Ligand SMILES: Nc1ncnc2c1ncn2[C@@H]1O[C@H](COP(=O)(O)OP(=O)(O)OP(=O)(O)O)[C@@H](O)[C@H]1O
């Protein structure tokens with residue numbers, strides 16, 4: 060039996076304000092394995108970002124546990140990287156320097172760091188922009204930097220929180236295709252991807268598996284293995300059926 064890379068066991072979260080406590084995550088449990096591209100979809104405000112931050116070790120849950128290769132995640136572990144919706148670049152650093160940040164606690168030589176970061180920028184299509192500052196880059200280019208920064212540390216697990224949703228539709232589509240290609244063609248160290256999204260079309264396009272979350276206080280309402288081959292045919296019967304199943308689930312979760 061293959062061991063899961065990631066294991067969530069009865070994860071719970073609430074926020075407290077004075078005497079009041081708001082329950083955000085009621086109970087989320089799932090296991091994720093090597094070579095899976097898992098998407099997590101759910102209505103707005105249901106706790107998706109909170110959940111991915113818990114998985115990444117940036118936020119502590121109030122119950123249950125997250126195991127990464129069998130060890131409990133209590134702080135961001137080496138081997139996991141996160142891509143943010145709003146890119147999270149430091150404006151006073153160049154693209155190259157932003158990527159290099161991911162290697163700040165590595166004892167590699169400066170030359171080697173620089174070489175790897177430049178190569179990674181090239182991989183994501185930003186060869187000529189290493190010295191540019193974030194304000195000189197388009198949204199799509201900024202997220203390419205975000206992806207390069209996440210990948211340069213050779214993570215085993217790539218976490219993405221709505222990575223394409225701040226981009227215009229055409230840029231999002233292109234970057235989503237390229238990223239999926241990069242990951243599926245095993246051109247990187249990544250063995251498992253967990254992506255948060257609220258777009259039905261997006262999750263069908265890239266996922267091996269789709270986990271659907273309920274409205275807040277959230278829990279898993281469906282866990283769907285997508286058997287269609289890539290690239291996914293938007294005109295196929297399976298696509299249509301899966302899209303309507305997801306639409307129904309999200310509708311009932313929202314109301
Ligand atoms: N630090 C915090 N303190 C109090 N409440 C919070 C905090 N962070 C998030 N929340 C609340 O938790 C709920 C879930 O937030 P979260 O950002 O995880 O949802 P989401 O599914 O990512 O939302 P969106 O679809 O808008 O990205 C929201 O109701 C939010 O108001």
Ligand SMILES: [Mg+2]
Pocket residue numbers: 107108109
């Ligand atoms: Mg969010």
